[in-house]
Amino acid sequence: MSADRIARFTTLVEQQPDNVMFRFSLAQALEAGEDPTLAIPHYQTCAAAKADWMMPRILLGKLLLKQGDITAARPVLENALQLAIAQDHEDPAMELQAILEDLPKAP
Structure with missing residues (x-):
C-alpha cells in the first residue's frame, strides 16, 4: 500500500512540483515507507512554502x-x-x- 501511495504522489509531484499538497502527501507516504528520511526534504519544502x-x-x-x-x-x-x-x-x-x-x- 505504501509503495503505491509513494509512486502515485511521486508522479504527481513530478508533474506539479510546486503543488505543496501533493508534496505533503508524498512526504507522509515516504515517512510511512522503508526509509522515512526521504520525507525530510519534502516536509522542508512544504514548511518553506507556507509560513x-x-x-x-x-x-x-x-x-x-x-x-x-x-x-x-x-x-x-x-x-x-x-x-x-x-x-x-x-x-x-x-x-x-x-x-x-x-x-x-x-x-
Whole structure:
C-alpha cells in the first residue's frame, strides 16, 4: 500500500512540483515507507512554502527527532509551537510543549 501511495504522489509531484499538497502527501507516504528520511526534504519544502503551515513543521520536527537530530529539530518544533499557539490549536500546542520540555537543554 505504501509503495503505491509513494509512486502515485511521486508522479504527481513530478508533474506539479510546486503543488505543496501533493508534496505533503508524498512526504507522509515516504515517512510511512522503508526509509522515512526521504520525507525530510519534502516536509522542508512544504514548511518553506507556507509560513503559517503548522503540520509539516510538526511532522518534520518529530522525524528529525527520530533520526536523532535534536539540533535541527528544536527550532522546527519551536516554530510549530508558535504557530499552534497563534492559531489556537490547543492539543498540538500541548504536545509540542511536552516534546520540547523533554529535549536536552541546548548548549
